[in-house]
Amino acid sequence: MQFHLNGFRPGDPDIKPAAAGSGSTKDHLPDKVDVLIIGCGPAGLTLAAYLAGFPDITTRIVERKPGPMEKGQADGVSCRSMEMFTAFGIAEKVKREAYWVNETTFWNPDPGSPDKIHRTGRVQDVEEGLSEMPHVILNQARIHDRYLEVMRNAPSRLEPNYSRQFVALTTSDNEYPVSVTLQRTGPAHEGHRQTVHARYVVGCDGARSAVRGAIGRELKGDRANQAWGVMDILVVTDFPDIRLKSLIKSTDAGNIILIPREGGHLVRVYIELDALTKGQQITPKDITVDHLIAAAQRVFNPYSIDVKQVAWWSVYEVGHAITDKFDNVSAESVGSQVPCVFIAGDACHTHSAKAGQGMNVSMGDAFNLGWKLVSVLQGRSAPDLLHSYSAERQKVAQDLIDFDHEWSRIIGARASGEEEQTDTPKFQRYFIEHGRFTAGLSVKYTESTLTGTATWQLLATGFEIGTRFHSAPVICLADAKPIQLGHTVTADASWRLFAFSGSGDNGCGDNSKIAQLCRFLGEDANSPRLRYTPDGAEPDSIIDVIAIFQQPHQDLDYSAMPALLKPKKGRLRLTDYEKIYSADHRQGDIFDMRGINREQGCMVIVRPDQHIAHVLPLDGFEALAMFCNGIFKATT
Amino acid sequence: MQFHLNGFRPGDPDIKPAAAGSGSTKDHLPDKVDVLIIGCGPAGLTLAAYLAGFPDITTRIVERKPGPMEKGQADGVSCRSMEMFTAFGIAEKVKREAYWVNETTFWNPDPGSPDKIHRTGRVQDVEEGLSEMPHVILNQARIHDRYLEVMRNAPSRLEPNYSRQFVALTTSDNEYPVSVTLQRTGPAHEGHRQTVHARYVVGCDGARSAVRGAIGRELKGDRANQAWGVMDILVVTDFPDIRLKSLIKSTDAGNIILIPREGGHLVRVYIELDALTKGQQITPKDITVDHLIAAAQRVFNPYSIDVKQVAWWSVYEVGHAITDKFDNVSAESVGSQVPCVFIAGDACHTHSAKAGQGMNVSMGDAFNLGWKLVSVLQGRSAPDLLHSYSAERQKVAQDLIDFDHEWSRIIGARASGEEEQTDTPKFQRYFIEHGRFTAGLSVKYTESTLTGTATWQLLATGFEIGTRFHSAPVICLADAKPIQLGHTVTADASWRLFAFSGSGDNGCGDNSKIAQLCRFLGEDANSPRLRYTPDGAEPDSIIDVIAIFQQPHQDLDYSAMPALLKPKKGRLRLTDYEKIYSADHRQGDIFDMRGINREQGCMVIVRPDQHIAHVLPLDGFEALAMFCNGIFKATT
8 A cells, every 4th residue: 555655644545635626526516527427336336436536537426315325235245346346445344344255055955854954065165266355245335335435535535416316318419428417306405407417427327227218228138937035134043054155955945045144143045936936826026024034944944043133125036137238329330439328237237136246247347437437538548448348348247147047047946856866966066167257257358459369378378368367476576565466456547567577587687578678668669658658647657567576576686677667756756666576485476376488478468457458478569569559549 | 243243233333333321422521430541642542442342431531632643653563463453453454554564674884895885684574473463564643543443433432532631640548549630731621620530540641651650650760872863754765675674784874773664655764873973073952854864874875865755753862761560559568459540651661662662562551451440340350450460561561671772782783893794693683583572472471360370381382371372273163264263352351261172072972072161161050151251241251262173164063062152142142153163274273383282172261461371171170260260250
């Protein structure tokens, strides 16, 4: 964590200095804004938290409800979302407060006594080494709180404008092309309307999104014929796995997914209702929480479940739906028109809750869009960059829905006689096979201007182009601190160029490829860093160059390192000491862990959203320049 | 982290439910209190944060200054203090914000060119495995902020009463035996006096403590003939170890201790001034920051130090002093009188800053006293328990002063020709040898009613009686979460009984010694748990029993565990699932790491301040009962 760059400043370093003219935005919604976000769900707040770091961009987020959420429905936070949280500086607090999904157990009917369940399997929830972060469970409301804190503490001091309902929008060719009509919902200004003119509007207004309707898009999908009940309960029970995620199938009483919750006592129970509705001749809409409790008690037999408090409950039918595009430009007009209205999260894809993916994919949408909006609004990139949002995220959502379809079917299936005979029933096998998916790590952006071709992929087999940068431990040369390299990719819209050294390279001398690369980046007319970093901007603000050496850090000489890796920053031109790392020979060597070619080394280019854009040879100067030319706009 | 025990409660779980009748204490200082703390330094705030968790105890803390500190002098946080911070739930945030002292380097005159320094050594700052927590550096003011947050969020919503100066105190035989006169210092009530009657008063009012004077104690010691300057600066430099703690000796220009600070840019420089004052014929009181900067530039030769900002600076002379007792009872009256006034921190011991111990020992004083005051005020223990505070902490302070004496002498010594010839100069050797001391881990309370005899020490050689409980990783059986066992010892005034299983013991069956111990504790008339836990109190509130098994957690059956290890708690009588652990076979087996006898197992009794009180055989029921009888008071 870096601070005091522009002079010593007492107080909490997480509270950034307020930008000139910024103040609480809670009570004032201007008529003209750069970005207007509709809806304070996980997608809207992720985007707002991202944009709040850029006070030169006027961002506002409006919400129909009168204040922040207190109890949310979503609760699963995938490893990938936790990795993303490191970019916002909120991962530690979430980790501390959340339930950690360490293991998952599988229960099936006992063949000897089929009305009773027994444990048939137990697996580590997240495969070893898949991520440096745990899979956790935490009330969505608490995730919201973290984002609201990031926004409040950001230079722009951004707070939501509550009690404002989206009514309609129109687009034009003006400088602020989107006109949004909002209506006040609070008692104070009930019915009062305001028109806000925005450069960009992002609809994060949920499954019934009005923004989606306003741009003429539709959710298309199916309504699976499965009703589920869900309840958050405090229980006294003799079920031994009540603090482990458990997938439970009974013979006739239905299936249950048990998800322990934060705080050591609360559990969430998802109950398949087919058995209940069939047996009791009742429809889902007539179901009460007492039905759910009774159903749970039947499934858990021979264990008892004594419900002491119901914190929340609901009944829903599983549906899967998706829109064909996530912005306001039709497929035919992509070449001629730039989008100015986007939708994200449940507004463009809905699915069952049971794969624990909804909130995660929604946050992922916003994390993909955030840096692109910043890049275009700040003139780092041309506006057609914005087409990539829908192109990349629609495919992710479609994959999720396909996965969720299959998963819902498997979870909902009756326990069969055949299942009972095998050691690892189908749903356990499927669960293990799809670990990368549920961890949020299966997302792979395909080749585009933002994602290079795999020509040099073999130089770093563990950094697969298009997937998220898989972090590994390294040691900071200047202060000998062990850190996770992936955590250097913060929510600052910068691209990272990780230069992994080749054999024997110690950063100095004529033969050092790292030194040669630094010379190219620092001096050559074709250097993308020189070309695309505006005058007056910090040297690492557009392309942040970080070197990683193979040697133990004690064998390297900080003094002899290229100047480019010791950038001077801030008002006082102080050195940033956190650009040079070496492999951590105690915790694990990143070169081995990620299959980096030790002889040649390589460059790994990482996008601001932590996805790997490209792998190039250390001397691939021209390829680097070409690739960057497709992304950045030259400063004039 | 446990919450929702008494029902689901939205919001931040770190903000505990307010106790009935509690509100902000900032504006109201009652005339009668249980504990009055004088001074908002590290000792006072540690104590206040401890007591704030007990709303049945009326605690107030007063401070002469008008508000919280913004810049503090102290900055070193030892491993031991970080361990203590886990008890308050503040370690993660400190870890994130602080500088980590990973390595220390040693610089000496270059024999070939004695006016220049060169690096002669580099060592890991904290020996491998010494603590699970790092040694860190963070502005004292930020530590204060963390404690103030703990106080504000505690059930008693405790906030300091600022602008109140201690004037005098008298003691009597009343129920509230200490009468304290305070005078307002703020402009609003300037000069206004109030008398507060307290059961206990704790003077944490620094080296010039007025409370110390009021109880007739004196700081006695020496004034070493060494002046030091200190400055917190932002610099541009080519000194390669500017982000590493460095001990630097020059030939003639004096010695420096360089301590990098939080945020990646700030550094603290301690400069020995003998060389300066001798050479310049200047006295310490005439020294300006420009003298310090010039002196530093001479020491750092051949490297340059360009100071961009001085955040803070000071000049002081090293002194070591200590009082003979830390309370108001004379040595002769210990058998007949119970103390009601205590002093802690700098009020009873002063020393140089360079061993980085001051703040740490002060916090340690308060952590020792906090649970004792709670135990006596709540009737858990008899009042003569309070004698142990002075007895235990005076010795710690004396040891610190002895160490600091030696360390100051070694640090202050000229670099000698002989030193230059050896590979590891004396100060580097001394630094390594005394690593346990600087890490705060050398404290060992000697045998007393609170600290047992070493009869069964061989059952757990790594848990030395009297030293702090050295944490190690374990896995929680119920939820498979990997945790640090030591972090179960929170700031709640409870004693812990860690029962480590013997060979083959799985917690059930007639032969299980763990089960036998649980039966004794749960059913036997001599059980200290039965005897000393008041009616209506939570079963684990006085003696918290935690079992640790040798087997991998997958091989244990939660259902079959003794009921005592699954206590029912709170309004809803929910199960506390965090009492049963197993060795962590991936991160390190606690039985191996701490030398626990695998055949027999053992009990390790841990005090509320995380120090080991006793090691006993698992079937040492009588010895356990006897030991507890010396500590607790039977409930009537």
